[in-house]
Amino acid sequence: MAQVKVVLPRMGEGISEATVINYLKSAGDRVEAEEPVVEIATDKVDSEVLAPAAGILTEVFFKKDDVVKVGQTLAVIETEGGEESVPKPSPASPQKAGAKEEPAAGKTQEQPSPGQEEPAPAVQTRKETSRFYSPLVKNIAKTEGISPEELDSVPGTGAEGRVTKDDILAYVASRGKTGGPAVTSPAEQETTPPSKGDQVMPMSRMRRLIAAHMVSSVQTSPHVTSVVQADVTAVSRWRTAAKDDFLRREGEKLTFTPIFVWAVSRALRDYPMINVSVDGDNIVKHSSVNIGMAVALPSGDLIVPVIKNADMLSLAGLAKAVNDLSARARAGKLKPDEIQGGTFSITNLGSFGTLIGTPIINQPEAAILGLGAIEKTPAVVQVSGQDAIAIREMMYLCLSYDHRVVDGALGGMFLKRVAGYLEDWKDDFPY
Secondary structure, three states, rough: OOOEEEEOOOOOOOOOOEEEEEEEOOOEEEOOOEEEEEEOOOOOEEEEEEEEOOEEEEEOOOOOEEEEEOEEEEEEEEEEEOOOOOOOOOOOOOOOOOOOOOOOHHHOOOOOOOOOOOOOOOOOOOOOOOOOOOOOHHHHHHOOOHHHHHHOOOOOOOOOOOOOHHHHHHHHHHHHOOOOOOOOOHHHHOOOOOOOOOOOOOOOOOHHHHHHHHHHHHHHOOOEEEEEEEOOHHHHHHHHHHHHHHHHHHHHOOOOHHHHHHHHHHHHHHHHOEEEEEEEEEEEEOOOOOOOEEEEEOOOEOOOEOOOOHHHOOHHHHHHHHHHHHHHHHHOOHHHHHHHOOOEEEEEEHOOOOOOOOOOOOEOOEEEEEEEOOOEEEEEEEEOOOOEEEEEEEEEEEEEEEOOOOHHHHHHHHHHHHHHHOOOOOOOOOO
16 A cells, blocks of 8 residues: 655745644545645635545644644555655644643654754743744734733633634734733723624634734835726726627626726836835835735635736736636635735725725735726816816726835826726727
């Protein structure tokens, strides 16, 4: 019998670990090739690790809430064939000096094989008896300004009382309500207790992640929002006339979203200092134009898949990318790499009729564009050199930007360029 490892795969740039949510198979179960074996979660998205071959699952090495590094072995499948040695994985989380870790699933702990990534070294805190935390928990604590002393007070629900990602996010969400050191307004400090008949609902894991990300963004970047109004009558008429032919030729529905992505991607090439991020005291000007688009999920949560190198795609290519990423986002089928690496984001405020909004920047980007609803409205137009009132299709473009690196003049010029691309749309625009 041959043994095949089920390892945590590389999931994208900057992703080095994931948290085990649940094993879908137990030791002794039969699995088929490409069948999901374990559910995992990164900072942004839940995913599944698939079986590389068919056989019997003989061993699992981690438990729920364990943090696993890329390349570590999650389980072993026994298949027909020759013998193959499978090393035991290194521990999912570091242990205190002198403390003995309980081996996962009753297995004896061994040293990692050559080439296997060593577990992250234990962080030396101010006391030898202090708890140990995963890199993810420490990053969240650092972002939220939680001191080591305060972190030690966070109750943990993981193995041996370890603080999990859910624990730290729940603590962040409740800091202001429990008298913690977070600075809050008087209104935030005075919470209204539930009344009879009120329903108290815990936040979902994704909602807690969103909440922490939004709070962190506002605390990180001084937000400024500029707004312009764009006449999209030409775009709307062209789309109405072209959408049936577009569907026949390209096999894709033509929505407004790829048109807006096209205009934004070209404007970012014209004004590359919007396509930046902040790294300490440095400004990183990105060579790639990777546009994230906020997608509403059936649960009511949001996720932001990224269209990589959007400025290199035709309108047909953008339509295919938009439709594919949107569909898989709603079905929970996105890969972790598909929500990483964005350099600018757009969000459709007008889906439910909103005209103007002030979107929150998707860190570490420097700006986000909110798209208001398209409405028919009276407007002043030039007819034969004379002013006249006509019915036009108008919308507001709302740009929130990081005022540390983007000034009002630059933000305004960028917005005007996006509006210009939309207003100058031609009837013979190529797909």
